[in-house]
Amino acid sequence: MNNEKEFRDFMLHAHERFVKHLSIDCVIFGYHERQLKVLLLKLKTLGAWALPGGFVSFDETLAQAAQRILEERTGLNKLFLQQFHVFGDPGRSHRTAAEIGFLSGQANMVVANDHWILARTISVGFYALTEFSKVIPKVDLFSELCEWRDVDRLPKMIFDHRQIVNEALKALRMQIYHQPIGYNLLPENFTLPEIHDLYETILDKKIDRRNFPKKLLTLGLIKKLNKQKKIGAHRSPFLYKFNKPRYEKALKEGIVLVF
Amino acid sequence: MNNEKEFRDFMLHAHERFVKHLSIDCVIFGYHERQLKVLLLKLKTLGAWALPGGFVSFDETLAQAAQRILEERTGLNKLFLQQFHVFGDPGRSHRTAAEIGFLSGQANMVVANDHWILARTISVGFYALTEFSKVIPKVDLFSELCEWRDVDRLPKMIFDHRQIVNEALKALRMQIYHQPIGYNLLPENFTLPEIHDLYETILDKKIDRRNFPKKLLTLGLIKKLNKQKKIGAHRSPFLYKFNKPRYEKALKEGIVLVF
DNA sequence: CTTCATTGCGTATAAATTACGTAATAAAAA
DNA sequence: TTTTTATTACGTAATTTATACGCAATGAAG
Structure with missing residues (x-):
């Protein structure tokens, strides 16, 4: 089985290609049907879920490593990506006997106590914003499923991933x-x-439907198109799109919004 | 000389006590005479300045390591401390020939290319807020000076510390x-x-003197005391102090201020 | 006792936010 | 065809908040 060879190679040699003790975890957000979602991996055998993550190779910046991991799981590149916290407590990445057993089995080797994968690891957290419909979730070496899950109904997760x-x-x-x-x-x-629903979903808070557009419009962040969307049995809402130059400027310089 | 022994021990054995490839850098802010200041170390021989920093031992959390480093440099503990960014680009901590020469000289040893201190290091940035007058700056093993410097007139600094x-x-x-x-x-x-001057200094921006107190008072963050301060040839201003419970609550839950 | 630089307090005006009424629209039901 | 229903679009009055700024009070020096 090709997987075993790959897995074994990873367990034996990955630490030679990557910066030791350091990993990256990505919280990939998506939005679909009024639900904010996160892309998660279900680990083989163990059943617990994990964030897409990986290691940083010697010649990569942290952001590049995060982009690579992101692209491997979603098929998308150049996503909005933001470093937000480092998780480094001792014991945060402690592996259970079951997990060590799983790793040993997959790699067909004995994972000793001093194996690099059991060492204390510091993880840099990035979050990414993605367009739900464009993402093609793809499993990695360790997982049997790669799926969107609602942020307010997360399954059992490994380590400190929750x-x-x-x-x-x-x-x-x-x-x-x-x-x-x-x-x-x-x-x-x-x-x-x-977009109103998106903001309400992320903030988990009601925002007045009639006042909401004013804020984005006066900042010039969105502009109205001359097209309408067919939504069935109701008045057709107009379509809008982001004013990209202003959007980029606001990203860089910051804005102040009050909801 | 005791320093050489200590230095040599550090160069030979520190990597056995600490998490490899990981360091912490602290930006220690202080405020004095309408100037925002940062506590910096002037490195022996080299002349360049550096942020107080250090490594993380195996049983410490990142925050604990930062507190320890902070206490070593300032004599204060339980300071306000905030993790704000990770700096991990390859090459960020590249050492010049002069620096390697300095290290070799201090430790009285040859620092080979594969010595741990030359490896790629990821640094977690913390910032701390301190009461200027209470800090007693103290040099570390590598430095000849530990001083407050104005944030808007920083000296030449090593690596990416600026x-x-x-x-x-x-x-x-x-x-x-x-x-x-x-x-x-x-x-x-x-x-x-x-406090008005403090806010103006940090934000580098004029804030109306007469409207400023209203914001903090309506939020209940500060309270007026029945004492006044003698400031010489002018009207004596009243003293205030923070309403600690409200302050803590606001720290946790967040507030919205507009200046 | 006048001058000066500063603090303390209040208030009129401007701006922004919020609440909410009502017309327009699309399709299904009567 | 007309009515009903659920939705979007747009405006405006009421309220709240922010801003500008006047002026008296203070403490010491000349």
């Missing part, structure tokens, strides 16, 4: 007041109700 | 809009002009 998701969410909610959000979460053209 | 200061400043300015600031930067009792 805490990492919560920290990412906190950082995202902080960002929403200071930088525009949505370019990477919505399709290119979207309606006012759609 | 960028780290700038990032810390950016994070601090971000924080000032969302969390109360001042408890760790001002003496216990302070006047309105003093």
Whole structure:
């Protein structure tokens, strides 16, 4: 089985290619049907879920490593990516006997106590915003499933990964007041109700439907198109799109939004 | 000379006590005479300046390591401390020939190319807020001076330490809009002009003297005392102090300030 | 006792936020 | 065809908040 060879190679030699004691975990956000979602991996055999992650090779920057990991799991590149916290407590990445057994089995080798994979690892957390429909989830070497999960109904997760998701969410909610959000979460053209729902979902908070567009419009972040969307049995809402130059400027210089 | 022994021990054995490839750098802010200051170390022989920093031992959390480093340099503990960014680009900690020569000389040994101190290091940036007058700067093994320097007139610094200061400043300015600031930067009792100056200095921006107190007072963050301060040839300003419970609550839950 | 630089307090005005009414629209039901 | 229902679009009045700024009070020096 090819997987065993790959796995064995990873366990034996990965530490020669990568910066030791350091990993990256990505919280990949997506938005679909009024739900904020995170892309998770279900680990083979163990059943617990994990964040997409990986190691940093010697010639990569942290951001490059995160982009690579992100691309491997989603098929997308040049995503919005933000470093938000480092998780480095001793014991955060402690592996259970079951996990060590799993690793030994997959690699067909004995994982000794001093094996590099059991050493204390510091993980840099990045979060990414993606357009749900464009993501093609892809499993990695360790997992049997790669799926979107609702942020408010997370399954059992390994290590401190649930805490990492919560920290990412906190950082995202902080960002929403200071930088525009949505370019990477919505399709290119979207309606006012759609972006309104997105903001309500992320902030988990009601925002007045009639006042909401004013804020984005006066900042010039979105512009109205002459097209409408067919949504069935109701009045057709107009389509909007982001004003990219202003959006980029606001990303760089920051804005102040109050909801 | 005791220093040589210590230095040699550090160069030979430190990597056995600490998590490899990982360091911590602290941007220690202080405020004095309308100037925001950072505590810096002047390296022996080389002349360039560096941030107080160090390594993380196996049983420490990142925050504990930062507190330890902070206490070693300032004599203070339980300071306000905030992780703000990770600096991990390859080459960020590249040492010049002069630096390697210096290390070899101090330790009286040859520092080979594969010595651990020359390996790629990821540094976690923390910033701390301190009360200027309480800090007793203390040099470390590598430095001949430990001094406050104005943030807007930084000397030549090693590695990417100047960028780290700038990032810390950016994070601090971000924080000032969302969390109360001042408890760790001002003496216990302070006047309105003093805290007003602090905010103007950090934000590098004029704030109306007469409107400023209203914001902090309506949030209940500060309370007026029945004492006044003698400031010489002018009207004596009243003293204020922070409302600690509200301050702590605001730190945790966040506030929205507009200046 | 006048001058000067500063603090303390209040208030009029401007700006921004919020609440909410009502018309327009699309399709399904009557 | 007309009515009903659920939705979007847009405006405006009421309220709250922020800003500008006047002026008296203070403490010491000349």
